Amino acid sequence: MEAQGASARPVVEISLTVNGRPHTLAVEPRETLLDLLRMRLGLTGAKLSCDVQVCGACTVLVDGLPVSACTYLAYEARGRQVLTIEGLADGEGLHPLQQAFIDHAAFQCGYCTPGMILAAKALLDEIPRPTTDEIKHYLRGNICRCTGYKKILEAVLAAAETMASRHG
Amino acid sequence: MLRPFEIHQPESVEAASALVGRYGDDAAFYAGGTELLLVMKEGLVRYRHLVDLKTIPALGALDYDAASGLLRIGGTVTHRALERHPTVRERFPIVAEVERLVANVRVRNVGTIGGNLCFAEPHADPGTLFLTFDAEVELVGTRGARTVPIGAFFTGAYETARQPDEVLTAVRLREGGPQTRWAYMKFGIHERPTLGVAVALTLDAERRGIEDVRIAVGCVGPVPARVPAAEALLRGAPLAEADGPLERAAQVAAEGADAVDDLHGSAEYKVEMVKVFMRRAFRAAAARFQ
Numbered sequence: 001m002e003a004q005g006a007s008a009r010p011v012v013e014i015s016l017t018v019n020g021r022p023h024t025l026a027v028e029p030r031e032t033l034l035d036l037l038r039m040r041l042g043l044t045g046a047k048l049s050c051d052v053q054v055c056g057a058c059t060v061l062v063d064g065l066p067v068s069a070c071t072y073l074a075y076e077a078r079g080r081q082v083l084t085i086e087g088l089a090d091g092e093g094l095h096p097l098q099q100a101f102i103d104h105a106a107f108q109c110g111y112c113t114p115g116m117i118l119a120a121k122a123l124l125d126e127i128p129r130p131t132t133d134e135i136k137h138y139l140r141g142n143i144c145r146c147t148g149y150k151k152i153l154e155a156v157l158a159a160a161e162t163m164a165s166r167h168g
Numbered sequence: 169m170l171r172p173f174e175i176h177q178p179e180s181v182e183a184a185s186a187l188v189g190r191y192g193d194d195a196a197f198y199a200g201g202t203e204l205l206l207v208m209k210e211g212l213v214r215y216r217h218l219v220d221l222k223t224i225p226a227l228g229a230l231d232y233d234a235a236s237g238l239l240r241i242g243g244t245v246t247h248r249a250l251e252r253h254p255t256v257r258e259r260f261p262i263v264a265e266v267e268r269l270v271a272n273v274r275v276r277n278v279g280t281i282g283g284n285l286c287f288a289e290p291h292a293d294p295g296t297l298f299l300t301f302d303a304e305v306e307l308v309g310t311r312g313a314r315t316v317p318i319g320a321f322f323t324g325a326y327e328t329a330r331q332p333d334e335v336l337t338a339v340r341l342r343e344g345g346p347q348t349r350w351a352y353m354k355f356g357i358h359e360r361p362t363l364g365v366a367v368a369l370t371l372d373a374e375r376r377g378i379e380d381v382r383i384a385v386g387c388v389g390p391v392p393a394r395v396p397a398a399e400a401l402l403r404g405a406p407l408a409e410a411d412g413p414l415e416r417a418a419q420v421a422a423e424g425a426d427a428v429d430d431l432h433g434s435a436e437y438k439v440e441m442v443k444v445f446m447r448r449a450f451r452a453a454a455a456r457f458q
Contacts, residue, residue, distance in 0.1 A: 010174040029218065032169035044264050052206055053275055054359045065248075065277040072278065075175060119273065141272020 018043070019087025027074045034058050034069035036077075045085035045114040056142030059115030060084050066122045081151035085114035088121065096162040097121055097155070106155035115148060116142045120156045128167075129160055134153035172209055173216050177204070177223040183278045184219050187312045189333040191217045192452070197335060199244050202271075202279035203287040227337060232259060236326035237343035239263075243282025243336045247294075251276060259343055262350035266297050266366075271359065282336040290325045291360035291432070295388030297352055299394050301341040305437050311336035311377040325390040347371050347379065351452035354387070355447050356458050362432040365445045369453040371407060377403050383417075383446065388438040397424060398446070407454060412448055418443040 015024045017040060027036060037043040037060065047056035053068040061070045061083040062076070088095045093156050100106070107113040116139065117118050123130055123138040130138070135156050136149075144152060175198070178184040190194045195217035198204060227244040232255045239260055241250065248291055251257055251267040269273050270293055271283075272331065283362055284294050285305065295318070303318040310333045318339070319375050321329050330336060354364040355376040364387050370380040381402045386392030398417035405413045422442040 001264070012175065028172060029175040032170070032171055051209065053202060053272070056274065059274060066274045067278055068274045071202065071209075073175075073201065073205070076201075076278075122273075123374045137268075139272055141274055 012075055012078075014075060016074075016077045016080055016082060018082045019084060025074075027096040029073060029075050030068055031074045033062075033067070033072045033074045033077050033082070035061065036074040037069060037082070038127065041086050043086050046113055049111070050066050054141070054143070055112070056115040056119060057097065057112055059118050059119050059142065060120055064122060064125060066119045083121075085118060088117065095121070096166070097124070097159040100155040100159035100162065101152075103156040104158060106147060107124060107144075111143045112142060112146075116144065119157070123156070124160055124163060128154070128164055132157070170205065171214060173208075173218055176217060176219045176375070178221075179223060181224055181227070181337055182367075182415065184221060184224060184335055185308060185310050185333045187217070187219045192332070195219055196222050197286075200246065200279040201283075202275050203289060204284060221282070221335065223293070226237075229257070229338075232256075239341045239343065241281050242338050242339070244319075245282075246279045247271075247276035247281065247284070250281065250286075256277040260341065262297065262352060263341070266293050267354045269354070281339060285339065286320065286328060286330055286336050287301050288322055288324075288326050288328050289360070290392075291356075291358075291362070291387045292389055293352070293354060293361060293364050293386070294394075295322060296364045296384045296392040297350075297366045298339065298341065299384035299392055300350065300366045300382040302382070304340045305330075305336060305358060306338045306340065307331075307334040308337050313337075319394060322391040322393075330433050344368065345370070345375065348373065348458035349453045351449045353449040353452060355441070355445065356387075356432070358432060363387050363438060363441050363443070363445055364392070365449040366447040366452045368448075371457060375457055376406055378402050378407055378409070378410065381450075383421065383450075385421060385425050385442055385446070387432075388397065388435075388442060389428055391426075393426070395421040395424050399422075402450075410450075410454070414447055417450075418446045422447050 011026045013026050047057040049138045052069050053071045058070040059066050063080050119142050190288040198213045198218035199221045229242040231240045239441040247267045247270045259265045263437045298318050298363045305316045305321050323343040350368050352366045354361045356362040366384045372379045384394050398421040422439045425442045429435050
């Protein structure tokens with residue numbers, strides 16, 4: 001992965017899968033995954049907010065793990081599976097977490113919601129029936145300034161229940 | 169926004185070290201990027217070459233040798249890998265416990281132990297804990313390999329004994345014996361910890377007397393540090409009568425802490441908190457014998 005000429009900006013070619021769809025793109029090493037998703041793929045669910053990995057508004061899953069797309073180079077996603085909020089629903093059918101956030105009014109302005117739901121998805125993939133404390137611990141890096149968090153906790157618990165009953 | 173840079177993908181530590189040796193101040197090692205990319209975004213540092221250490225498979229290894237009780241954590245092992253590793257949880261539970269509380273899950277998924285130690289941000293947890301293990305840091309550079317005791321590794325805020333072309337290949341911890349218990353306590357009002365205190369308490373075979381104690385204080389000053397004078401006051405004391413020595417030790421630790429004023433609080437406040445948290449951490453370690 002060498003620079004293309006002395007004066008040109010360095011570019012690397014990467015292949016990655018976003019929401020199940022393969023992409024091969026030339027990226028600058030400095031390009032963040034968030035910029036790639038928002039500016040080049042038009043996936044604007046992940047948001048830029050604090051830009052220092054504190055708030056969680058830019059959370060996406062890379063190979064199932066939550067990362068801050070604002071401070072994660074697109075280069076790092078080479079060969080990996082990226083999941084954004086746009087890829088969570090199954091066609092018209094909402095993911096149980098999305099439905100639970102609606103049913104429990106677990107968002108108001110909605111800015112933190114994509115990140116909150118993706119972080120919650122990673123949690124439920126790891127711990128299908130988490131305790132309230134485990135949810136609080138896992139989501140402590142996702143900040144919401146509207147809900148007071150109680151409804152978010154209720155929504156995640158409800159989604160866990162729905163998903164557990166579906167899987168028997 | 170990040171300014172343009174080139175990324176290099178060495179396949180060996182020697183190649184990585186040679187690249188930084190060649191580009192000098194224009195290059196930096198890059199692992200998780202959780203610290204480096206932030207300061208690059210702010211424009212506080214500028215590198216035209218980042219040398220990715222994650223393309224070197226050996227740096228991602230985590231090995232435990234039961235015979236020697238040594239845990240060798242490769243430089244690019246993430247916080248989250250340490251937190252979740254079965255051997256770490258079983259043999260070094262305090263390491264998993266402390267790692268579980270580093271930053272948030274996104275930072276832990278990406279941030280590495282080598283990056284954390286080498287960046288030497290004063291408001292961090294692992295360095296303080298590792299001091300109570302007498303950990304050893306393995307460095308490999310263009311001029312060869314060496315091992316540095318962790319107590320000599322941190323030399324200032326954001327400064328370490330590592331030479332620019334040296335890669336932190338691993339950090340080694342030795343397992344505690346059956347009569348040793350650890351506790352780590354921290355508190356903070358911001359994203360990063362304001363204060364961290366680690367205590368490793370070793371009792372005698374009857375579990376009545378304090379055979380050894382290692383205490384480290386972090387975050388309040390430029391570097392995490394052991395407090396030998398406080399340790400000496402507790403060593404040899406009967407555990408049942410430890411309150412008096414503990415009070416004096418906490419006072420000595422507070423006076424010895426090189427506390428600084430910053431956004432986390434005044435030096436005066438931090439000194440007071442060192443006392444409080446040292447007492448709590450010691451008692452928490454003692455309680456783990458029950």
